[in-house]
Amino acid sequence: MHTRSILLAASAALALLAAGPANAAPKKAPADPATALQQRLLTLDTHLDTPASLALPGWSIMDAHTVAQDYTQVDLPRMKRGGLDGGFWAIYTPQGPLTPDATRKARDFAFLRAAxxxxxxxxxxxxxxxASKAADAAAIKASGKRVVYLSIENAWPLGDDPTLLRSFYAMGVRISGFAHFRTNQFADSSTDKAKWDGLSPLGVQLLAEMNRLGVVPDLSHSSDRALDDALRLSKAPLVLTHSGCKAVFDHPRNIDDAHLKALAEAGGVIQINSVYVKGLKQRTERDAAMKALEEKYPEDRTLTADERDAMLAERHAIDTKYPEVRATFDDVMANLLHALKVAGVDHVGIGLDWDGGGGVTGLEDIADLPRITKALLAAGYTEADVAKIWSGNVLRVLAAAEAEAAKEQAGS
Incomplete structure (x- = not known):
């Protein structure tokens, strides 16, 4: 609180005392400590798929939305309520054919999303x-604004030219992944058949380009063998921007304890997400209905306002008829606490995959972030620990990438 505000508050308190008990205002309940701490901390999420919302007809980041209304999870009013200061806003491109024409279209799509x-x-x-440097985030928060770093989810749009990353770097990209749900020209995906036994030769070149530029390599979605290659070859620490723990839920997208420890030993960070935190079985009818909906309104197609309204109505009808079986807040915390136990508090952060499939019962959107802080404090973690988890660790990794880039460019 500014000095002037403190003086005004003190003056008001004295005035109330002088007026006597009859005119005293009712006491205001103290703010929840976790919520107050959330507002003070620099809070960043490493995987915001919210840029996809920017393409929705009539949708604005400045307006208040609800999950119940339109399924979106991030907007400025909710950022303020939940204490989210920003993070890494993803340029996501759904994987398509590995053909020159398809890749060119993906490149153009990715540049437009960055724009x-x-x-x-x-x-x-x-x-x-x-934001372009690790040090920018704190200064932006101090100015009262929200932090916008860019990231790439799925490097497919780079085609066969890893140096194209330089153009995305110029637009603000500071984290880049390799693959998504399908194996591509750079790496094997954790959820597809292996073609390269890890990183491809082109993927190795892309990793070197990341180190040269100061872009943090992101191995979320890539296979364990790709992670092994990156751990062996990268000159700067790695990040998993939105992943989970196999010890809690054995899914290909999650990583085992041995890799958690190796990531930590190399100075990297795992950012815990809210997807694949528990084994869930949906009704067959729901799966079929959702598949039909996705085919009718594919994610790479821009919808008109009427089409968007129709899609939302159909999605609500599916949810009403075949309710989704969902994970819970406790499931997310189980992943987070396990990662902290295995990797250590210096190597764990949060990337919940908002607007990209994240969200569970009790953690519906970013307005619920203080619940995580409250649970961490209850588990015995200090405010300094929580500050590392919410932003300190990933910013340390970004600063290390910047240092490596400066070193390489000075020697070139």
Whole structure:
């Protein structure tokens, strides 16, 4: 609180005392300590799929939305309520054919998505600011704005030219992944058949380009063998921007304790997500209905306002008829606490995959973030620990990438 505000508050309190008990205002309940701490901390999420919302007809980041209304999870009003200061806004491209024509279209899509993120910032300079260095985040928070780093989920749009990453770096990209749900030209996916036994030769070149530029390599979605290659070859620490623990839920997207320890030993960080935190079995009818909905409204197609309204109505009808079986807040915390136990508090953060499939019962959107902070404090972690988890660890990794890039460029 500013000095002037403190003096005004003190003056008001003295005035109430002088007026006597009859005129005394009712006492205001103290703010929840976890919520107050959340607002003070620099809180970043490493995997925001919210840029996809920017393409929705009539949708604005400045307006308050609800999950029940339109299934979105991040907007400025909710960022303020939940204490989210920003993070890494993803340029996500769904994997398509490995053909020159398809890859060119993916490249153009990715550049337009990057431009849309920058346009969001340019349209609302009082609320958002682009970040390019690790040190920028704290300064942006101090200014009262929200932090916007860019990241790439799925490097497929780079085609066969890893140096194209330089153009995305110039647009603000500071974290980049390799593959998504399907194996591509850079790496094997954790959820597809292996073709390269890890990183491909082109993937090794892309990793070197990341080190040269100061882009943090992201191995979420990539196979364990790709992670092994990156751990062996990268000159800077790695990040898993949105992953979970196989010891809690044995899914290919999650990583085992041995890899957790190896990641930590190399200075890297795992950012715990809220997807694949528990084995869930949906009704066959729901799976079929959702598949039909996705085929009718594919994710790489821009919908008109009427189509968007129709899609939402059909999705609500499916949810009503065939309710989703969902994981819970406790399941997310089980992953987070396990990672902290195995990797240590210096090597764990949070990337919940908002607007990309994340969210569980009790952690519906970013307004619920203080629940995580409250649970961490209850588990015995200090405020300094919580600060590392919410942003300190990933910013340390970004700073290390910057240092490696400076070293390489000075020697070139």
């Amino acid at each position: 849309a993120i920058r346009e969001m910032v340019a349209a609302h300079p009082e609320s958002f600011a682009l």
